[in-house]
């Protein structure tokens with residue numbers, strides 16, 4: 629499947645930056661050009677990606693980039709913050725999680741797990757400005773609302789960026805657009821479903837997902853929701869039968885979702901569903917996280933065509 633990539637103007641001064649093919653560590657970003665300055669939504673994994681994004685930006689504006697909003701803590705949305713020379717901002721939990729990752733060097737772990745990914749120039753940069761509920765930025769005639777989703781969903785610190793006048797929403801990884809598989813291991817299955825409902829209720833026509841193609845209309849929200857509901861219900865069946873999370877993930881027939889990218893995420897998604905079924909609060913750090921990651925990698929290797 630192919631879709632439009634690069635810098636895409638959605639409304640005057642509002643751009644999505646879409647990277648093909650939206651798989652592990654290949655995320656989307658955004659640009660808002662105001663009267664006096666620009667705002668970037670999310671940095672990217674490595675220096676090459678960030679430089680390509682910056683050179684695309686320079687083709688449409690010479691306004692200084694004053695603010696950089698991080699939608700959540702994951703490296704594919706934050707690891708090149710330092711290359712944008714802007715005030716970085718995020719939810720308070722996002723900054724806390726970045727500091728935790730720095731302490732235990734999660735980047736080093738990812739370098740081992742994903743030898744095919746280029747991590748050069750990647751660096752942790754905790755945000756300079758944090759908030760717990762919402763922030764409103766005014767850039768010339770544009771009003772930009774940055775809102776915490778309010779509960780664990782993709783992570784425990786997700787924000788979305790809404791420009792009501794343009795009817796555009798940057799969702800971060802609250803939305804993975806088909807054919808990119810949703811991933812909720814670090815958040816919550818139920819919270820992610822609720823978040824998709826919330827996004828669908830906004831006054832908007834265009835949704836820029838964290839991975840995958842721009843969604844004109846709500847179809848991508850409904851497709852991601854269908855996937856999560858299906859996985860949750862199938863996992864519940866096997867949970868009641870006493871199967872382990874990994875046995876359940878192997879048993880679930882992905883049906884119409886079988887051709888989506890990074891389908892091994894089912895292992896992490898089922899593990900998160902199991903945590904919720906066993907009564908743990910959404911977003912609770914998983915005790916068996918290492919095992920989940922190993923099993924997910926086994927699933928990936930077993931399904932390489």
Ligand SMILES: [Zn+2]
Nearest residue numbers: 700702782801
């Ligand atoms: Zn993410």
